Amino acid sequence: xxxxxxxxxxxxxxxxxxxxxxxxxxxxxxxxxxxxxxxxxxxxxxxxxxxxxxxxxxxxxxxxxxxxxxxxxxxxxxxxxxxxxxxxxxxxxxxxxxxxxxxxxxxxxxxxxxxxxxxxxxxxxxxxxxxxxxxxxxxxxxxxxxxxxxxxxxxxxxxxxxxxxxxxx
Ligand SMILES: [Zn+2]
Numbered sequence: 001x002x003x004x005x006x007x008x009x010x011x012x013x014x015x016x017x018x019x020x021x022x023x024x025x026x027x028x029x030x031x032x033x034x035x036x037x038x039x040x041x042x043x044x045x046x047x048x049x050x051x052x053x054x055x056x057x058x059x060x061x062x063x064x065x066x067x068x069x070x071x072x073x074x075x076x077x078x079x080x081x082x083x084x085x086x087x088x089x090x091x092x093x094x095x096x097x098x099x100x101x102x103x104x105x106x107x108x109x110x111x112x113x114x115x116x117x118x119x120x121x122x123x124x125x126x127x128x129x130x131x132x133x134x135x136x137x138x139x140x141x142x143x144x145x146x147x148x149x150x151x152x153x154x155x156x157x158x159x160x161x162x163x164x165x166x167x168x169x
Pocket of ligand 1: 136
């Protein structure tokens with residue numbers, strides 16, 4: 001659900017792209033409810049993860065390597081980064097930029113500083129972001145348009161969710 005911006009994007013639309021994950025995972029919505037007080041009597045103070053970005057990035061890189069193999073995307077050189085919320089498209093938890101000519105991509109995941117989840121849930125959500133963005137990358141050989149974006153986002157969420165459920169069984 002990202003807005004395409006920047007020079008030369010239209011000309012290289014088929015080979016370069018950007019995609020982002022919407023704030024739509026159940027985990028994050030639950031967290032949002034907690035922080036806005038819609039879920040009363042939650043214990044505060046011990047819920048937010050104290051993991052550093054470098055610790056979380058190690059987990060993200062492990063998961064990236066695992067899912068790149070599983071999804072047969074090993075030809076891609078993908079760099080993962082943890083970034084603050086203001087570096088992402090508004091209302092998103094992550095994003096990916098790719099260039100099919102060079103087979104390189106940058107996968108952005110929300111920084112630990114901007115997560116309000118306990119460690120386990122935060123790491124699971126980060127893994128969801130990784131898988132979600134890799135599904136976008138898998139679909140990047142298909143034509144895209146403004147009209148196909150919201151449909152793509154729904155499909156990507158369905159596939160990413162199914163893959164993760166299978167992997168946990
Ligand atoms: Zn997405």
